[in-house]
Amino acid sequence: MSDVSLMNRAADNETKRSAATSGAQHAVSLTLGISPVELSGEHVRIGRLEPAEDTSIRDLRREHRNTHVFRFDARDGKIVNIGIGLGIEPLGTIEEVPVAGHLLLLAEAISHQLRQWFSGNRKILKPFHPLICLGSRDRLLANALRQAGVPSPDGRLDVVAKWSFDLRLLSSAHPELRPSLGLIADVGTSNVIDIPVSELLESGFDPVGRYVGTRDEPDDLTGASRLRLVGRVQSIENETLVLDDVRDDADTDRVVAADVFVEARRETLEAVTRALYPTAADKALEALHRMRAPYTSGDGKLKKIRRTIEELNKSSGNATEGSLNLRFGDGLEAQFGPLLDRSSPEFPRMLETSRPTMLFGASGHDQDTQPALESGVTDHFSMRTTPSMIR
Numbered sequence: 180m181s182d183v184s185l186m187n188r189a190a191d192n193e194t195k196r197s198a199a200t201s202g203a204q205h206a207v208s209l210t211l212g213i214s215p216v217e218l219s220g221e222h223v224r225i226g227r228l229e230p231a232e233d234t235s236i237r238d239l240r241r242e243h244r245n246t247h248v249f250r251f252d253a254r255d256g257k258i259v260n261i262g263i264g265l266g267i268e269p270l271g272t273i274e275e276v277p278v279a280g281h282l283l284l285l286a287e288a289i290s291h292q293l294r295q296w297f298s299g300n301r302k303i304l305k306p307f308h309p310l311i312c313l314g315s316r317d318r319l320l321a322n323a324l325r326q327a328g329v330p331s332p333d334g335r336l337d338v339v340a341k342w343s344f345d346l347r348l349l350s351s352a353h354p355e356l357r358p359s360l361g362l363i364a365d366v367g368t369s370n371v372i373d374i375p376v377s378e379l380l381e382s383g384f385d386p387v388g389r390y391v392g393t394r395d396e397p398d399d400l401t402g403a404s405r406l407r408l409v410g411r412v413q414s415i416e417n418e419t420l421v422l423d424d425v426r427d428d429a430d431t432d433r434v435v436a437a438d439v440f441v442e443a444r445r446e447t448l449e450a451v452t453r454a455l456y457p458t459a460a461d462k463a464l465e466a467l468h469r470m471r472a473p474y475t476s477g478d479g480k481l482k483k484i485r486r487t488i489e490e491l492n493k494s495s496g497n498a499t500e501g502s503l504n505l506r507f508g509d510g511l512e513a514q515f516g517p518l519l520d521r522s523s524p525e526f527p528r529m530l531e532t533s534r535p536t537m538l539f540g541a542s543g544h545d546q547d548t549q550p551a552l553e554s555g556v557t558d559h560f561s562m563r564t565t566p567s568m569i570r
Contacts, residue, residue, distance in 0.1 A: 208522070212484045213349070214515040215525045216289065216360035223278050223285070224509040226269025228258040243270070248288040261288050262508030269508060278511070282360050286346035289360075289505060289513055293344055296494070296503045304341070304369075304405070313369055314340030320452070323466035327459035333374065336451060338467060340474065341369035342487070349527050359525050362515050364484045368474045370443035372451055377418065377437035384454035386412045389447055391420065391439040406440060481518065488515050 228239070230251075236258055239249050246267050249260045260269050261284055278285065290310065297303065297312045305311040317340040324332040343365040348358050376386050392408040409429040410422030420439065422432045441447050453460040473479030492514050494503040505513040519526050 208520050210481060210518055210520040211526075212364045212480065213347075213361040213519045213527075214364065214488045214517070215349070215519060215523070216285075216346070216362060217514050217516050218278055218285070218360075219512040220510075221278050222275050223261065223281065223507065223511045224269055224273055224275050225281060225284065226260045226271040226273050227252075227255075228260065228271035230256070230258055248284070248291050250284045250287050252284075259284050261285070263288055263292060264504065264508065265506045265510065267508045275509075279357050282348055282358065285507075285513070286348070286360055288507060289362075290344075290346050292504055293491075299501070301342075309343045309345035309363070311341065311343050313371070314342060314366075316340070319368065319470045320448075320463070320467055323463040323470060324452075324456060324459060326466050327456075327463040329456055329459050329463070333455065335371070335373040336448070336455065337371045338368050338448070338471070339371060340483075341367050343367075349525060351525050352527070353524060356524060361519070361525070361527075362488075364487065366474060366480055366483050366487075368471055370445065370448045372441055372443040372448060374440070374451070375437050376420065376439050376441060377435075379441070379451060379454065380415070380436060382454045384451055386420065386436075386441055387414065388412065389450075390424075390442040390444075391422075391434065392442060393434075393439055406442065408442060409434060409439065485518060488518070491515055 228249075230236075236249050236251055239247075239258065239260075243249075243260075246262060246264065247260045247270060248263055249258055251257075252259045258271075259281065260271065262269055290307075294303070294306055294310055297310070300315045301312040303310070303312045318334075319338040319340075321332045321334065321337050343363075345363045347361055347363055349361045350358050376391060379386065388411065390408050390411050392406040394404045395407050396404060407428075408426055410425040410432065412420050413423040414421045415436075416433075418436050420434050420436050422429075422434065425432045441451070449460075449464055452464060456463065473483065491503060495505045495512075495514060498506075507513075517523075
């Protein structure tokens, strides 16, 4: 419906009641999982570097990853940078510039600091645009298994919170307001199966028909590795898995069971849970279904996002070792404001669009804006069919 929905899948329609003299009415307010970035000043010190043939922006980022953030500025062809940490001067030609003209550089700096902070205690699945990481606190399947009578569940099998964070430039619906930065946050769940197939076989799990993969080398930036699928298990020969639907980049159609992991699809997670905990699985999986609900409903998502924004601000305000550092070289500070709703001046501009036209019939000449049976399908399809044609 709008560019707002593209920016954040955690948007939710909240219904608020208002009393009027004529009776109770309902007012609908759209709340987004977007927290506006609030900056402490209107100017910031940055540095400008000339791009060099023997030094790329990637090299600069690698060499100064703990002290500076870099971005190519197409407006003048220079590499701009900012110090991340109080008292760290920019590199190159230094100048004081308006914050409003360098919001994208500040977005890079804030993203960098969030990534560094999260990597300390969370598994990073995707480091950039958006940053995706697994939660360290919400262990849904482990809690469900404990409720079902399993005192010490295997931590390599779990369902955890999956968070997404991205810094975006927002354009307000009010033309007199300048663009601003917003932190777009979303939360869901992710299945975790970090047990080698060889161990699962010992527990009676049947991997036939399941996709398996190997772990990539840990990422230099985050230390995390991802599962690279190699194929689907067709049969088992001793300690070797024979594969079909083998991926193009796989070297062979046979893999050692100890070297691969099953893809963490929902049905596979449930099958592994039943193999490892046959007497507690049904009760645990039923509890897991209830525990997932707050991560899939709009209201539940918003509550968790609000709490996380509060925790980010609390950490950045501590100024202690291990806390989130959102203080930049010359003292500029950033924090995150309340989630945007329709009453917020920074609420992004919404684009009204009409319902797309559906085409019916072999030639597509028949058109309708409704796909429902009472209009589109019924009007344009049933007239060309007879009962004998429908099975």
